[in-house]
Amino acid sequence: MQGLKAELLRGCWYLAMPAASLKRHATVAKTLLGEPLLFGRGDDGKVFAIRNTCPHRGIPLQYGRFDGETIMCTYHGWRFDRTGTCVEIPSLREGQTADLSKIRCGNWRCVEQQGLIWVYFPRGDEEPSGDEAEPPRMPIFGDDVGPKLTITLPFPCSTDHAAFGLMDPTHAAYVHTSWWFKRQATKLRPKEKKFEPADYGWRMVRHQIPPQNLAYRILGREVSTEITYRLPGLRIEEIRGNKHSVVGLTAITPVSDEATEVWQMFWATPAWIGALKPLLRKLMTIFLDQDRVVVVRQRDGLATSPKLMLINDADTQARWWMHLKDEWVNAGKEGRAFVNPVKARTLRWKS
Ligand code: FES
Numbered sequence: 001m002q003g004l005k006a007e008l009l010r011g012c013w014y015l016a017m018p019a020a021s022l023k024r025h026a027t028v029a030k031t032l033l034g035e036p037l038l039f040g041r042g043d044d045g046k047v048f049a050i051r052n053t054c055p056h057r058g059i060p061l062q063y064g065r066f067d068g069e070t071i072m073c074t075y076h077g078w079r080f081d082r083t084g085t086c087v088e089i090p091s092l093r094e095g096q097t098a099d100l101s102k103i104r105c106g107n108w109r110c111v112e113q114q115g116l117i118w119v120y121f122p123r124g125d126e127e128p129s130g131d132e133a134e135p136p137r138m139p140i141f142g143d144d145v146g147p148k149l150t151i152t153l154p155f156p157c158s159t160d161h162a163a164f165g166l167m168d169p170t171h172a173a174y175v176h177t178s179w180w181f182k183r184q185a186t187k188l189r190p191k192e193k194k195f196e197p198a199d200y201g202w203r204m205v206r207h208q209i210p211p212q213n214l215a216y217r218i219l220g221r222e223v224s225t226e227i228t229y230r231l232p233g234l235r236i237e238e239i240r241g242n243k244h245s246v247v248g249l250t251a252i253t254p255v256s257d258e259a260t261e262v263w264q265m266f267w268a269t270p271a272w273i274g275a276l277k278p279l280l281r282k283l284m285t286i287f288l289d290q291d292r293v294v295v296v297r298q299r300d301g302l303a304t305s306p307k308l309m310l311i312n313d314a315d316t317q318a319r320w321w322m323h324l325k326d327e328w329v330n331a332g333k334e335g336r337a338f339v340n341p342v343k344a345r346t347l348r349w350k351s
């Protein structure tokens with residue numbers, strides 16, 4: 001079990017931000033996986049990410065000026081292109097030479113897809129390949145369709161504890177209580193769900209949502225859901241009715257080994273859902289904040305390095321998460337293909 005810190009996975013795509021957060025001719029500085037990144041969008045609309053540190057004296061490049069093509073450092077005016085390579089040192093005089101192509105800040109592969117910006121953190125110098133050549137894709141919706149609504153909150157916890165919260169089937173009755181939702185944990189009901197391995201993770205097999213669940217009626221009749229969990233911290237829920245579909249994504253992106261950004265968003269086919277945005281944003285933020293408050297409190301306990309437990313069956317998914325991570329790290333070290341350790345199983349609990 002993990003304490004305050006988590007081992008951060010490399011060789012993966014991480015969700016950096018919604019595409020709408022990065023305007024043309026602008027940059028956004030962010031620390032991800034403990035590294036300082038400067039994201040930018042050129043005048044041609046293409047996104048990029050370079051190290052937010054000038055290789056001359058180390059000042060963050062975010063303080064410089066971006067002209068839509070190159071970034072000029074605020075200190076001595078060195079200029080860097082979108083690959084982080086130096087293209088100009090203004091102080092050089094005729095006859096003074098420097099191989100500018102060797103002066104580099106470093107950059108990350110960055111892709112815009114389905115209204116999101118993804119960034120690839122390699123293990124070494126390797127390029128993403130195979131199934132991982134491109135960022136994960138949400139089902140149903142096309143590459144140019146963005147989420148209807150996106151929220152994010154900073155969680156002061158490791159990705160492991162954020163991930164455990166994501167896949168924890170029994171906390172809702174205690175944590176997600178509100179006068180308009182569930183006032184307090186009352187009667188817990190027995191639950192039984194089938195799980196099977198899926199790409200880089202596992203899936204709760206598609207099942208019908210009981211018709212008495214009124215909120216889902218807007219999608220039509222015979223509404224069913226399937227939830228996929230995968231490395232490096234994505235929960236993708238695909239809800240289909242005979243009229244409409246919704247895809248929900250929760251993504252956790254490590255800021256450092258003990259701080260995490262949690263993103264929640266959804267894509268939806270009904271056009272009129274836009275009208276509900278203010279209300280939905282409010283409700284989603286209340287729910288996510290309830291999870292955040294728990295990890296803030298948990299942090300005080302974890303600071304004393306207690307021995308922790310994972311129990312059957314309620315914490316089986318948390319155990320799978322740790323097994324997946326271990327296998328990912330080991331496969332990388334040994335230079336072999338990742339073998340999914342999850343086996344199909346039915347899990348039972350009360351919640
Ligand atoms: S520190 Fe950036 S140009 Fe000198």
Ligand SMILES: [Fe+2]
Binds near residue numbers: 165171175291
């Ligand atoms: Fe929760």
